[in-house]
Amino acid sequence: MNLPPLTQAFVLHFGEMGSRWGISRTVGQIYALLFLAEQPLNADDITEKLGFSRSNVSMGLKELSSWRLVKLQHKPGDRREYFSTPEDIWEIVRILAEERRKREIDPTLSMLRQALVETPATEDERHAQARMAEMHGLIELVTRWSEDIQKLETQTLIQLLEVGSKVQKVFEIKDRLKVVAGGKSRRRAKSEGPADV
Template sequence: MTENTDQQKKLPAAVEGFVMHWGNLGSQWGVNRSVAQIHALLYLSEKPITAEEIAETLGIARSNVSNSLRELTGWNLIRRVPVFGDRRDHFVAETDLWEMATRIAAGRKEREIDPAIAALRACAAEAEEDPAVGAVARRRLGAMLDFTQTMEGWYAQMLHVPHGTLAKLIKLGSRIVRFLPAKPEG
């Protein structure tokens, strides 16, 4: 957010703090600060908000708001909703945290993990065919590919676990280990 102007709406301190913090976190996660701030504002909003209201509240350019709304819509984190008697587009955020996390994970997987696996497969296959690639490099490429594919498989399985069950699993933390068969000492 930029500094307050006469035209900028004043947010409650807790809301402004969250919007600012979420914007900072977003930039650390590789998300444009304005995108993250808009998401935070919509997430805390009790009613649908127009792009104009977002621009006015956050003190950012209307064009930046439009681009950010398009990005958030692409991530399926917000949606347009009609408001009776108003022809303007209004926006609301997904407020179910599990759904939000699932959508973000799916988007990141598609943009980051899937290309990484494709590249690792290609590199590992090329390394197997190239006698100039040493055994250590081939083994490490294979290990990285195996690890990444294992994590992708785990992610795919977790998508089908009901949110309530997944929450219980997460809360168990390392205590889940006691339910696994003992590994023989060797």
């Protein structure tokens, strides 16, 4: 490996992190390197800097492309392919969220939906189905929220994250106003117990 120290620490760290996720150490390192690079890199640059085989780099880039995590571009007068990551780091988060939804959430939801239309044969299966219904509701809720949030511009999203749960206050005030005004006040759910999601 042939990298300046700061870069090297980062690359190694994301290699390890990668292998905790579904991706291999190599793929993690390639991505980390591209993320830090000011200029797009070609496969030979990567091979040279990270010190594994050319074919491994090729496979890694292919996997990263399938995740839409790298952009491919060409330089005039150079036949080689150059790779880079999106400039806007929030864009990266968006892409990751979308791809994970496609690969993990959607299949899970469809498995759950399938299970929910079956008729449970025993008391055990009845309970299992109820549990799956809870999980289905949770996933749907979170997924909808996240799709919704993804549409926001980066700046708006940041604003929203910054206020965090303080938004809660707004609801409290809103509800109080409605009550005072004597309008159809929406009952605030307060009960504990299992969520009826």
